[in-house]
Amino acid sequence: MPTIPSLEADCSKCAALCCVVFAFDKSDEFAIDKEAGETCVNLETVGSNCGKCKIHTTLKQDGFGGCAAYDCHGAGQRLMQEIYKGKSWIDDPALLPDIMDSFRGMLIVHELILLLQTASRLPLTALETEKYNKYMDRLCPENGWTERSLLKLETSEFRLEVGEFLVSLRHHANEIQRLMRKN
Numbered sequence: 001m002p003t004i005p006s007l008e009a010d011c012s013k014c015a016a017l018c019c020v021v022f023a024f025d026k027s028d029e030f031a032i033d034k035e036a037g038e039t040c041v042n043l044e045t046v047g048s049n050c051g052k053c054k055i056h057t058t059l060k061q062d063g064f065g066g067c068a069a070y071d072c073h074g075a076g077q078r079l080m081q082e083i084y085k086g087k088s089w090i091d092d093p094a095l096l097p098d099i100m101d102s103f104r105g106m107l108i109v110h111e112l113i114l115l116l117q118t119a120s121r122l123p124l125t126a127l128e129t130e131k132y133n134k135y136m137d138r139l140c141p142e143n144g145w146t147e148r149s150l151l152k153l154e155t156s157e158f159r160l161e162v163g164e165f166l167v168s169l170r171h172h173a174n175e176i177q178r179l180m181r182k183n
């Protein structure tokens with residue numbers, strides 16, 4: 001059985017990736033326009049609170065409800081700890097382009113693991129279980145992910161294949177509805 005990574009975000013072990021990587025249009029959920037790779041104006045970048053959100057406790061009231069709702073499912077801290085070994089774009093801005101590319105890949109990994117884990121609660125057939133195991137093995141490689149393998153994942157056939165597999169589980173519709181009601 002592959003070792004499944006934690007799917008719970010631990011921002012204390014990350015480097016505020018969601019505060020820099022994504023682009024946002026001003027809306028009800030995000031009070032300003034922001035380009036991808038541009039540091040959020042609310043992120044402290046100096047002093048003892050460096051890397052922390054200045055308005056973390058009042059995000060919703062301040063018009064940043066989208067940040068409060070965001071969940072990377074553990075991809076952020078895993079990337080910074082496993083691939084970048086605790087180095088940060090805040091200390092070394094030259095790392096940012098590579099970190100942004102790798103983060104997109106790690107997000108795909110963690111989202112697919114989460115979806116497959118949810119699917120595994122369905123009464124899968126033997127063939128579906130075989131596919132589930134095969135995909136989990138690929139998503140949780142023994143030697144971990146690298147910048148290179150994460151980059152390749154974004155445009156890979158594998159990603160599409162897992163997506164098609166998940167769609168093919170629609171015939172479990174009644175059970176899916178039951179699980180959704182439970183969640």
Ligand code: SF4
Nearest residue numbers: 011014017018072076
């Ligand atoms: S990317 Fe994930 S772990 Fe990192 S700060 Fe954002 S939510 Fe937290």
